Amino acid sequence: MRRAFAWIFVLALVAALSGFFLFRVPAVQDALMRTAIGSMAATGHDDLFEADALRAVLCGTASPLPHPNYGKACVAVFAAGRFWVVDTGPGSWNRMGLLRIDPARIGAIFLTHFHSDHIGDLGEFNLNSWATGRKGPLDVYGPPGVERVVAGFNDAYALDKGYRVAHHGADFMPPEVGVLRAIPVPGPAEGLGPSVVLEAEGLRVTAFSVQHDPVTPAYGYRFDYRGRSIVVSGDTAKTEAMVEAAKGSDVLFHEAQANHIVEIIGERAAAAGRPRVTKLMGDIPSYHTSPVEAAEVANAAGVGLVVFYHLTPSPPFRLVETIFTRGVSDVRPEGWILGRDGLMVELPVGSDEIRTDWLD
Numbered sequence: 534m535r536r537a538f539a540w541i542f543v544l545a546l547v548a549a550l551s552g553f554f555l556f557r558v559p560a561v562q563d564a565l566m567r568t569a570i571g572s573m574a575a576t577g578h579d580d581l582f583e584a585d586a587l588r589a590v591l592c593g594t595a596s597p598l599p600h601p602n603y604g605k606a607c608v609a610v611f612a613a614g615r616f617w618v619v620d621t622g623p624g625s626w627n628r629m630g631l632l633r634i635d636p637a638r639i640g641a642i643f644l645t646h647f648h649s650d651h652i653g654d655l656g657e658f659n660l661n662s663w664a665t666g667r668k669g670p671l672d673v674y675g676p677p678g679v680e681r682v683v684a685g686f687n688d689a690y691a692l693d694k695g696y697r698v699a700h701h702g703a704d705f706m707p708p709e710v711g712v713l714r715a716i717p718v719p720g721p722a723e724g725l726g727p728s729v730v731l732e733a734e735g736l737r738v739t740a741f742s743v744q745h746d747p748v749t750p751a752y753g754y755r756f757d758y759r760g761r762s763i764v765v766s767g768d769t770a771k772t773e774a775m776v777e778a779a780k781g782s783d784v785l786f787h788e789a790q791a792n793h794i795v796e797i798i799g800e801r802a803a804a805a806g807r808p809r810v811t812k813l814m815g816d817i818p819s820y821h822t823s824p825v826e827a828a829e830v831a832n833a834a835g836v837g838l839v840v841f842y843h844l845t846p847s848p849p850f851r852l853v854e855t856i857f858t859r860g861v862s863d864v865r866p867e868g869w870i871l872g873r874d875g876l877m878v879e880l881p882v883g884s885d886e887i888r889t890d891w892l893d
């Protein structure tokens with residue numbers, strides 16, 4: 534018996550050592566790289582574009598507070614053969630890149646408002662979709678003021694754009710295509726109520742006002758496609774306008790701020806001699822919605838599923854998720870989920886079904 538163990542040990546050692554030395558052979562390394570990069574080089578998740586369902590993927594769930602893995606506010610909606618992006622928070626492009634979704638299939642961007650955690654990656658979405666073959670300027674819808682934001686990004690990326698054209702050629706990267714084009718949506722800001730901002734191949738996108746004072750105007754967006762619907766709140770305090778806009782929709786992506794945790798951050802910052810952080814933590818509850826309040830909005834609107842995103846603070850691990858959502862089950866026992874980057878929601882056409890999955 535002892536001899537058998539000795540042989541197993543010797544064989545394992547030989548296998549480990551030969552594996553180690555084999556891995557140092559360039560031909561073996563190249564073969565491994567071809568296998569690994571082969572799957573990374575192809576586009577991924579092409580089935581998201583199929584017309585049999587309305588789908589959405591969370592491309593950023595964090596708030597301005599840092600998170601080691603997650604991007605900031607971003608929801609990608611898949612309909613009419615393209616994807617439509619609500620907000621482009623810092624780090625959200627990285628998430629889209631990791632999912633390998635074909636960037637050139639972007640339809641447009643919809644900005645809810647112009648806080649930095651919602652606009653930071655605008656230039657990256659433009660650059661990457663241009664480089665991979667987008668056919669025209671990238672439209673950016675938003676409240677009045679979007680012209681200024683878009684002009685700033687176009688200006689900030691102007692030198693980069695010049696380098697790309699010089700390097701790859703104007704035929705390959707036409708300069709007139711590689712720009713963002715602002716499309717202001719004034720209606721809700723002027724008190725005209727929800728406004729249809731885009732209709733394309735069965736998809737209708739509607740903008741509506743939310744309550745994010747002193748950030749005015751601030752919008753949310755509703756997507757209707759072949760009888761299914763998705764609503765994205767953007768940043769808002771609990772408001773009746775949100776309930777109205779989400780009435781009868783299938784899925785509501787709603788921001789959520791755990792004020793009971795924010796309060797503790799403020800306390801601990803004070804104890805650590807960081808009064809400015811304490812001040813900031815004290816100010817932010819006025820223009821955000823707690824998870825329990827978001828669940829109440831979902832109940833009042835009669836939505837099938839509410840997905841919490843734009844999480845303040847974004848839970849670093851599962852135990853904190855439980856603390857974050859304290860009290861939610863008391864007001865809404867089911868029909869809610871805490872979003873994380875990569876969550877996919879699928880709404881098959883011609884049914885009431887709501888499916889969820891995690892993409893990587």
Ligand SMILES: [Zn+2]
Nearest residue numbers: 646648748768
């Ligand atoms: Zn905001």
Ligand SMILES: [Zn+2]
Nearest residue numbers: 606648650768
């Ligand atoms: Zn925000």
